[in-house]
Amino acid sequence: MTIKLIVGLANPGAEYAATRHNAGAWFVDLLAERLRAPLREEAKFFGYTSRVTLGGEDVRLLVPTTFMNLSGKAVAAMASFFRINPDEILVGPRRTGSASWRRQI
Template structure:
């Protein structure tokens, strides 16, 4: 079974978005880069910050805005011949409470414009997703405002907990041990 060759954290570029809920995927990539001593550099031809992870895989933070994330993912995947089923997209998830992370393969985009663009650019939605719960504002009309604002201190601690919980799955994900990774992640201690 093939493991993950490309880890993509979703977010929006720029200081004004750095602390917003929509950047949870960037936070995950930053944590993994720190843990593994991986260096990311701005790669203009890949439309993102990219770096090697232990010579086994790539880390990527697109520098496009969220709704154009697929441009960066497709550029790196095409250049390095990485199949969609070997891609893991880490993103914020409204339908999961803060503090919870879920791993799954495929599925719809659930209104997430980053996922929608990645599926369109890759020509399939059969890539892996690590969904970091950010909670829901309770009103559909408040979603855009919600994701583009910083979480409360308590919510941020919970989101960081879900990142701490999911980052150690790296080795399982690299080896393609998805069942084991899901079991660890989805089973509450």
């Protein structure tokens, strides 16, 4: 199955900005920057989003603006809108040093 959504988890707020729990968001931010696809805030998806092409495939990027424990709200909104199945979602690590990215929620 093809990845159609890459999610970078984080916690909002200045007090969390430099914490290891934002590693997923840092990755998605860097990916968007390198692919020249700036993230834009979209209220209906509860986060910052962009669209990129990877390996010829259309892929959505998402950095939720919710706290990590509520990020499912943002992921569900985007997945539902674009008809993305759970096995087409790659969720970024919650912290540096975690074993790997998770393929599905």
